[in-house]
Structures are given as C-alpha cells and as structure tokens.
Amino acid sequence: MSYILNIETATKNCSVALAKEGTTILCKEIAEEGYSHAERLHVFIEEIIKESGITFQEVVAIAVSQGPGSYTGLRIGVSAAKGLCYALGVPLIAVDTLQVLASQAKVSDGLIIPMLDARRMEVYSAIFSPTFETKRAVQAEIITENSFEDFQETLCFVGDCAEKCKTVLTKENHVFLEEIKYPSAKEMSLLSFKKYQKNETVDVAYFEPYYLKDFMMTVSKK
Numbered sequence: 001m002s003y004i005l006n007i008e009t010a011t012k013n014c015s016v017a018l019a020k021e022g023t024t025i026l027c028k029e030i031a032e033e034g035y036s037h038a039e040r041l042h043v044f045i046e047e048i049i050k051e052s053g054i055t056f057q058e059v060v061a062i063a064v065s066q067g068p069g070s071y072t073g074l075r076i077g078v079s080a081a082k083g084l085c086y087a088l089g090v091p092l093i094a095v096d097t098l099q100v101l102a103s104q105a106k107v108s109d110g111l112i113i114p115m116l117d118a119r120r121m122e123v124y125s126a127i128f129s130p131t132f133e134t135k136r137a138v139q140a141e142i143i144t145e146n147s148f149e150d151f152q153e154t155l156c157f158v159g160d161c162a163e164k165c166k167t168v169l170t171k172e173n174h175v176f177l178e179e180i181k182y183p184s185a186k187e188m189s190l191l192s193f194k195k196y197q198k199n200e201t202v203d204v205a206y207f208e209p210y211y212l213k214d215f216m217m218t219v220s221k222k
Contacts, residue, residue, distance in 0.1 A: 001020055001021065001058070002020065002021055002022075002060050002061075002193065002196065003018060003019070003020055003052075003054060003058050003059050003060060004018075004019050004059065004060060004061045004062070004063055004093070004189070004192050004193060004196060005017075005018055005019075005045065005048070005049075005059050005061075005062050005063070005084065006018070006019060006024075006063045006064075006095075006185040006186075006188035006189055006192055007041070007045075007062065007063065007064045007065065007077045007080060007081050007185060008029075008064075008065040008077065008097075008100060008183050008184060008185040008188060009037045009041060009065065009069075009070075009073040009074065009076050009077030009080075010065045010067055010068070010069025010070060010073055010074055010077070010097040010116075010183060011031075011069050011070060011073060011097075011116060011160060011182045011183060012031045012032060012033065012070075012073075012160070012182060013029055013030070013031040013181075013182035013183065013184060014029060014030055014031075014032075014036065014037040014040045014041055014044070014073075015027065015028070015029035015044075015182075015183075015184050015185035015186070016028050016029070016041065016044040016045055016048055016185050017029075017048075017184070017185035017186045017188065017189060018048050018049070018052050018054075019188075019189035019190075019192070019193060021193065022189055022190045022192075022193030022194070023189060023190075024185075024186040024189040025052065026048045026051060026052050027048075027184070027185060027186040028044040028047060028048055029044070029184060029185065029186075031181075031182055037072075037073055037076045037077070038076055041076060041077070041080055042080065045080070045084075056084075056087075056088055057088070059084075059088060059090060060090055060196070061090050061091050061092070061093050061192070061196050061201070062081045062084045062085050062088075062090060062091075062092055062093070063081075063092075063093040063094075063095055063188055063191075063192030063195075063196075064077050064078055064080075064081035064092065064093070064094060064095070065077060065095055065096075065097045065100055065183060065185075065188065066078075066094035066095060066096060066097060066209055066210045067097050067209040067210035067211060067212075068097060068098070068116065068124040068138060068140075068210055068211065068212045069097050069116055069124070069183075069209075071211065074209035074211070075209065077209075078207070078208070078209050082204055082207070085204045086204065091196075091201035091204075092201055092202050092203075092204045092207060093192045093195045093196060093200065093201055093202070094202045094207060095188050095191050095192055095195070096126075096138070096191075096210075097116070097183050097210075098114040098116070098124065098125070098126040098138055098183075099114075099126070099128065099132060099134070099191065100183040100184070100187050100188050100191065101114035101116070101158055101159060101180070101182070101183040101187075102114040102126070102128040102132055102158065103132055103187040103190075103191065104158065104180045104183075104184065104187055105156055105158050105177055105180060107130045107154075107156050108130055109130060109153070109154065110130065110153045110154030110155060110156055110173075110175075111127055111128065111129065111130075111135060111151060111153050111154070111155055111156065112127070112128045112129070112130065112132070112156050112158065113125060113126070113127050113128075113148070113155055113156065113157050113158070114126060114128070114157075114158050114159050114183075115143075115157060115158070115159040115160075115161050115165065116159050116160060116161065117159070117160045117161035117164070118140065120142075121142050121143045121144070121164065121165075121168070122140065122141070122142050122143070123140070123141060123143055123159070123161050123165070124138060124139075124140055124212060125138070125139065125141060125159075126138045126139070138210070138212070139212075140212045143161075143164075143165050143168060143169065144168060145168045145169070145170070147168075147169065148169070148174075149171075151173070152173065153173065154173050154175060155169075155173055155174055155175065156175050156176075156177055157169065157174065157175065157176045157177065158176075158177045158180040158181075159180070159181065159182075160181045160182060162176045162178045162181075
C-alpha cells in the first residue's frame with residue numbers, strides 16, 4: 001500500500017493528512033489567527049500515525065504544499081517535510097497550494113479562481129477548470145473592478161479574501177464560495193498520489209517553497 005503523509009501550512013490552516021492510494025484516511029487541522037503551526041504540526045503528525053495503526057516506515061513519500069502563502073507557515077511545513085524525508089529515506093513531493101485550494105470547489109462549469117490574501121487589495125491567484133486543469137498559472141495581482149473582465153464564464157472565487165474582494169468583484173458572473181477559505185491537506189491526497197505514480201518528486205536538499213516577490217517596489221525619496 002502507498003501511504004503518503006500530506007502537510008499543508010501555507011495559510012492560517014495547519015493541516016496534516018494521511019492518504020492511502022490517493023484517498024485521505026485521516027486528517028487533523030486547525031485554523032487559528034495566531035499561526036500555531038510550530039506547536040501543532042508535529043503533534044498532528046504523531047497523532048495521525050498513531051491513530052492510523054501504521055508505522056512511519058510504511059510511509060512511501062512526504063508531500064508538502066509548496067506555496068504561495070505565508071512565509072513563516074511555508075518554512076515550517078517544508079522544514080518538517082524535509083526532516084521526515086531525511087529520517088525515513090523517502091522522496092519529497094511538492095503540490096501547488098492554489099490547486100489544493102481550488103480542489104475543494106465542486107462545480108460543473110465556468111472557472112475556479114483560488115485567491116489567497118496578501119495585503120491591501122493584493123492576492124495570490126490562479127485559474128482552473130472544473131476538472132482542476134490549470135488555465136492560468138499562479139501570479140500576484142492587485143484586485144480591481146476590472147480584474148478578470150476578459151472572462152465571460154461563471155467565475156467561482158474561493159479563498160480567504162472573499163470579504164475584501166467581493167466589494168469590487170461584483171459582476172453577474174462573479175460567484176464567491178465563501179465556505180472555502182483555506183487549502184487543506186485532505187485535498188492534497190489525490191494530487192500527491194498522482195505525482196508519486198509519475199515519480200514527480202523534488203530534491204530534498206535544494207527544494208524551497210514557492211515565494212512570490214513583493215507586489216510593489218518603493219523607491220526612497222532621499
């Protein structure tokens with residue numbers, strides 16, 4: 001059996017899931033304002049392995065959410081994932097955070113647009129089909145009333161910035177699925193298993209989270 005441990009810490013949600021053959025069998029997660037990832041993550045990992053009845057030696061790979069997202073959250077998740085890979089001698093799989101977020105939306109038509117809050121009216125976003133195929137790659141952007149104006153399809157927005165973005169994204173084809181706020185490790189299970197089957201792994205020693213650069217550069221007037 002192919003057991004993969006999935007770790008998602010890119011946002012306020014600290015999430016760990018154990019999957020067998022691409023299906024989540026156990027998940028523990030908590031979303032807190034204080035970013036308790038450093039305290040919670042290793043506890044969740046230990047609890048999941050214990051409750052599942054398997055041993056760490058039965059885990060064939062570790063999957064981690066690669067970003068974009070919180071700098072601190074991503075560092076904690078990737079560091080934990082790398083440590084487990086070294087200790088267990090298993091490969092590391094990196095999964096796109098926005099694809100994980102989009103995977104929670106179950107729609108039959110239109111497009112899915114996952115957005116993660118950055119600051120002010122800035123977000124990290126991407127565009128996916130209802131079958132989660134990438135239609136536009138991840139990018140950092142400032143949301144205005146003209147954002148996504150080239151799309152006539154129904155646009156289903158998910159993520160933690162609905163409250164601020166729905167004040168400007170008000171066209172008839174704009175739909176906010178506000179119940180979907182954060183990416184979850186349980187949605188990584190199938191994505192990571194498909195990568196494992198294709199041997200799509202990353203170098204444990206050199207892998208770094210996917211950080212996007214600052215949105216705007218300011219030049220000193222001095």
